[in-house]
Amino acid sequence: MTALTALDTKKKGGGVSADLLKLLALVSMTIDHYAAIVIYNGNLYGFSTEYHEMAIATAEGKRLMQLYHIFRTIGRLAFPIFAFLLTEGFIHTKDRKKYFFRVLLMAIFSEVPFDLCLYNQWYNFSAQNIGFTLSLGIAAMYFMKKFRRKSILKWTSVLICAALAELLRCDYGALGxxxxxxxxxxxxEKALRIASGIFFSISLSLANFGAAALSFIPIFFYNGEKGRIPLGRLFYFYYPLHLTLFYLLIYFGAKITA
Structure with missing residues (x-):
């Protein structure tokens, strides 16, 4: 029996690779963040309630608001795929502690651009970026593995990580x-993995009619292979860099004026 998970396809080379899933998640996340940062905070909000009321009253503002909702719905696909890939990475990595600290380091470096994009402030503790959610997710899996024969400790560890996600106001919180x-x-267990993933994904995206559940269509066809797209550890660098770029776009970009 190979080390591949239960979601692997029988035909080697068929299905969807990890790299293809990662690319899909990156594209979805980028579209989502463009909507939230550039369209909403930049064009429609401008970090000013008075400006926002003026902007959404214009024809351009109404068109941008429609585009914003469409892009945000597309963006719901990203997190479940990243969550799935995180579990695969945890299963196959040779050093789980290094894996945890890589994700945590990305989260720390991403927090300033994240706060600038959301609040136009260098530091704001109202919300923490997804990197911290993923870090707590790795911690939860670590203790699930450590206490795999002790159910009470195993699930208590998960609840503690979920509580920390809520307390720290991490993106997606306890549900993540x-x-x-x-x-x-x-x-x-493929069926239970997909079913539980769909359940929590719908819970995470009720405002978008459960659109996140659609992410499990490509996940269903995951073949357990890395793939041939040379993405490597692109996400660790791409996440803080794209946030920085989007903030620069709204910082130097023009707002709606009429």
Missing amino acids: IFLIASLYNFRK
């Missing part, structure tokens, strides 16, 4: 941790 934990817990 529960999604990661469920995908890891049912890693050898």
Whole structure:
């Protein structure tokens, strides 16, 4: 029996690779963040309530608002795929502690551009970026593995990580941790893994009619292979860099004036 998970396809080379899933998640995330940062905070909000009321009253503002909702719905696909890939990375990595610290370091470096994009402030503790959610997800999986024969300790660890995600106001909060934990817990049972993933994804995206659940269509066809797209550890660099770029776009970009 190979080390591949239960979601692998029988025909080697068929299906969807990890790299293709990662690319899909990156594209979805970029579209989502463009909508939230450039369209909304830049064009429609401008970090000013008075400006926002003026902007959405214009014809251009109404068109941008429609585009904003479409892009945000597309963006719901990203997190479940990243959560799934995180569990796969945890399963196959040779050093789980290094894996945790890589993600945590990305989260720390991303927090300033994240706060600038959301609040136009260098530091704001109202919300923390997705890197911290993923870091807590790795911690949850670590303790799930450590206490795999002690159910009470195992699930108590998950609840503590979920509580920390809420306390720290991490992106997606406790539901994000529960999604990661469920995908890891049912890693050898395809039907339960997909079903639990869909359940928590719908819960995460009720405002967008459960659109996040659609991410499990490509995940269903995951073949357990890395793939041939040379993405490597692109996400660690891309995440803070694209936030920085989008903030520069709204900082130097023009707002709606009429």
